[in-house]
Amino acid sequence: MTAADVHRTILAVWRIEQPRLITSLSRxxxxxxxxxxxxxxxxxxxxxxxxxxxxxxxPGAWLMAxxxxxALDHLRRGAMLVRKHEMIALDMDGEQQAMPDLDAALxxxxxxxxxxxxxxxxxxxxxxEARAALALRMICGLTTEEIARAFLxxxxxIAQRIVRAKRTLSxxxxxxxxxxxxxLPERLxxxxxxxxxxxxxxxxxxxxxDWLRPQLCNEALRIGRVxxxxxxxxxxxxxxxxxxxxxxxxxxxxxxxxGEPILMLEQNRALWDQLQIRRGMQALGRARELGxxxxxYALQAAIIACHAQAMTADDTDWPRISGLYAELAKLVxxxxxxxxxxxxxxxxxxxxxxxxxxxxxxxxxxxxAYHLLGSVRGDLLHKLGRYEEARAAFEAxxxxxxxxxxxxxxxxxxxxxxDAAMSS
Amino acid sequence: xxxxxxVKSAHNGPPTPQILEAMHKLADREIKAGRMLDxxxxxxxxxxxxxxxxxxxxxxVDGPFVEAKEVIGGYAIFELPGKEEALAxxxxxxxxxxxxxPGWEGTCExxxxxxxx
Numbered sequence: 001m002t003a004a005d006v007h008r009t010i011l012a013v014w015r016i017e018q019p020r021l022i023t024s025l026s027r028x029x030x031x032x033x034x035x036x037x038x039x040x041x042x043x044x045x046x047x048x049x050x051x052x053x054x055x056x057x058x059p060g061a062w063l064m065a066x067x068x069x070x071a072l073d074h075l076r077r078g079a080m081l082v083r084k085h086e087m088i089a090l091d092m093d094g095e096q097q098a099m100p101d102l103d104a105a106l107x108x109x110x111x112x113x114x115x116x117x118x119x120x121x122x123x124x125x126x127x128x129e130a131r132a133a134l135a136l137r138m139i140c141g142l143t144t145e146e147i148a149r150a151f152l153x154x155x156x157x158i159a160q161r162i163v164r165a166k167r168t169l170s171x172x173x174x175x176x177x178x179x180x181x182x183x184l185p186e187r188l189x190x191x192x193x194x195x196x197x198x199x200x201x202x203x204x205x206x207x208x209x210d211w212l213r214p215q216l217c218n219e220a221l222r223i224g225r226v227x228x229x230x231x232x233x234x235x236x237x238x239x240x241x242x243x244x245x246x247x248x249x250x251x252x253x254x255x256x257x258x259g260e261p262i263l264m265l266e267q268n269r270a271l272w273d274q275l276q277i278r279r280g281m282q283a284l285g286r287a288r289e290l291g292x293x294x295x296x297y298a299l300q301a302a303i304i305a306c307h308a309q310a311m312t313a314d315d316t317d318w319p320r321i322s323g324l325y326a327e328l329a330k331l332v333x334x335x336x337x338x339x340x341x342x343x344x345x346x347x348x349x350x351x352x353x354x355x356x357x358x359x360x361x362x363x364x365x366x367x368x369a370y371h372l373l374g375s376v377r378g379d380l381l382h383k384l385g386r387y388e389e390a391r392a393a394f395e396a397x398x399x400x401x402x403x404x405x406x407x408x409x410x411x412x413x414x415x416x417x418x419d420a421a422m423s424s
Numbered sequence: 425x426x427x428x429x430x431v432k433s434a435h436n437g438p439p440t441p442q443i444l445e446a447m448h449k450l451a452d453r454e455i456k457a458g459r460m461l462d463x464x465x466x467x468x469x470x471x472x473x474x475x476x477x478x479x480x481x482x483x484x485v486d487g488p489f490v491e492a493k494e495v496i497g498g499y500a501i502f503e504l505p506g507k508e509e510a511l512a513x514x515x516x517x518x519x520x521x522x523x524x525x526p527g528w529e530g531t532c533e534x535x536x537x538x539x540x541x
Contacts, residue, residue: 012508016516019457057519059512111456215505222503225458252539275461275501 006051011143013059014043018141020060021067023113028071030176032120033166036138038074042067111230114139116178118227122191125172130165131194132201133158139226140219150216151201188231192240192297195223199244217248228283235292238283242301245280246308249273260405265313277308299328318348335364343376351383371400375410378417387421390414426461426537427502427510429517432494433530436468443525450520454502459513463500494531510534 001009018039025035042063056062121134133151136142142150148158179187202216224241231237253271256262284305287298303324310316325341339361346354358377367373374397381390394414401407454460466472470487477483504510514532521528 008506008508009512012506012512015505015509016457016459016512060516218503218505222458226456229456229458279461 003051006055007047009055010043010046010050013055013063014046015141017060017063018043019114019117019139021063022138023117024064025067025071026117026120026176027113028068029074031170032117032138032176033170034074035071036166038070039067041070112178114226115230116176118191118223119178119187120169120174120176122187122194123169123172123174124187124190125168125174126165128194128197130161130168131190132198133161134165135194135223136198136216136219137162139223142219150213152213188234188236191227192236195220195227196240196244196297198223199247203247214251217244217251220244221248228286233290235287235290236295236297238287238290239292239295239298239301242280242283242287243297243304245276245283246301246304249276249280249308264307265316269310269312272308280308281305294327294331296328296331299324299331303328316347318344322348335361335367336370339367339370339373339376342380346376346380346383351380355380355384369400371397371402371406371410373397374400375413378410378413382413382417382420385424387417387424391417391421425504425506425510427504427507428535428537429500429502429510429514430496430533430535431498431530432496432533433528434494435528435530436495439528440525443521443528446520446524447517450517451500454500454513459502459504461501461503463498465498466496469495497530507534507536510536 021039021042022032022035025038026032029035029038045066046059046063050056050059118135118139121138122131126134133147136147136150137144144159144162145155148155151158198216199220202214202218202220221241221244224237224244227234227237228241249272250264250267252273253267253269254262280301284298284301287293287295287301292298293302303321306317306321306324322341322344325337325344329337329341338357342354342357342361345357355377358373358380361367361373362377374393378390378393378397381387381393391414394410394417398407398410398414401410451460451463468487472487474485474487475482476485502510502513504513511534514534518532521530
């Protein structure tokens with residue numbers, strides 16, 4: 001093995017073991033930022049020793065013993081209550097004796113601890129960006145450099161975000177516990193929001209440029225799966241997981257050989273990942289069983305599920321999609337959702353039903369510079385035979401489009417409308 | 425990246441309760457960690473069959489198959505960042521067999537799913 005191979009191997013082991021290390025230390029120290037510092041020290045120690053000594057037979061146990069030793073040293077230095085200190089020392093001796101027994105490590109059910117950690121890393125005190133960086137670092141075991149590469153930002157920016165976030169957590173004196181009662185929905189929303197942010201950051205990235213960006217999708221999916229297994233009664237956690245699994249199932253079909261995006265209705269559905277669709281449908285089913293069919297994420301998942309279950313684009317159940325968008329629009333007032341609803345209504349009932357919805361949106365300030373509004377409107381007008389108005393809508397949309405590919409597409413549609421106007 | 429672990433062994437004795445428990449715990453941990461997408465154990469080869477093409481002819485052969493040495497006993501599908509993680513995971517799985525299934529010999533074959541076109 002070359003030095004680089006050993007390094008990669010160590011980071012791989014690290015990613016598997018890190019959540020258990022940090023939760024164990026958090027439990028010992030009742031201080032997440034400190035626990036995070038000390039687990040990082042354990043990683044540095046492995047990076048220092050393993051290249052020469054070889055990766056130990058039970059790398060997880062080695063890391064755990066090292067991290068706990070650091071924590072214990074810290075407690076000693078801090079002159080903690082002697083009694084507590086002795087109890088931990090005793091506990092540690094016991095664990096060290098049991099160390100060759102891998103079963104002990106596997107027995108360590110970290111569900112509740114991990115949930116506590118996730119709630120801490122995604123605390124609403126922190127900005128969304130800080131929560132995302134902290135979650136990737138503390139829950140997914142990504143290094144600062146990896147997170148920076150994934151978000152296309154300089155290392156220093158991410159390092160600073162993490163340092164600041166940890167300081168905020170330290171200074172806030174917030175209790176390290178799972179929120180209960182009335183606090184829970186708000187705190188959970190704060191977690192789900194960040195997981196979805198991480199997912200979308202990866203989902204918008206094209207394939208192949210740098211594996212770390214699409215990897216964000218997988219990390220978000222993984223946190224989503226962790227959440228649904230340790231908080232199995234939260235319908236929106238299942239709803240979000242369903243939404244992510246179903247969206248991710250199209251990954252292989254989303255781009256052509258040149259990396260250019262392919263619209264959903266034009267994708268080769270044979271490339272959709274059926275294992276992932278099945279998992280998404282299961283998660284959606286679970287959200288519904290828990291009474292969460294009308295949740296923000298579950299509704300969006302249900303819309304994607306309509307696509308995932310249609311064998312061909314023509315089989316798409318547009319009336320159902322349009323109904324789901326109507327429900328979603330009742331839940332959150334958003335012009336973008338309304339525009340999507342208009343597209344679904346157009347497909348389900350025809351352009352004459354959809355155009356009034358879009359026309360109402362033309363006054364919407366939030367959509368003033370949004371080229372897709374003009375694009376949808378142009379399409380509806382074209383279908384209604386109002387070619388001259390369609391041409392104008394496409395022209396205006398082209399002027400607003402951000403990239404050349406979209407501009408070209410819209411200009412082409414404007415030209416088609418102009419031709420149709422001539423010959424009609 | 426998606427991986428399949430295929431576990432093969434010539435060993436045909438029943439597993440010890442210890443290895444069953446350890447594997448159950450490991451699988452539980454991996455599923456909860458969001459890494460294991462699917463897994464399953466397979467019944468003995470004798471209960472299956474082989475459909476073959478030899479010399480341009482299709483034939484069905486029922487078990488048992490005397491020539492079979494290592495037989496697939498189970499599989500698992502993982503979603504992992506890369507091959508290093510897959511190797512670390514497979515080694516942990518095999519270490520359990522070393523610890524809790526004395527005398528067992530076998531292979532955990534690690535295969536990467538083909539990227540779709």
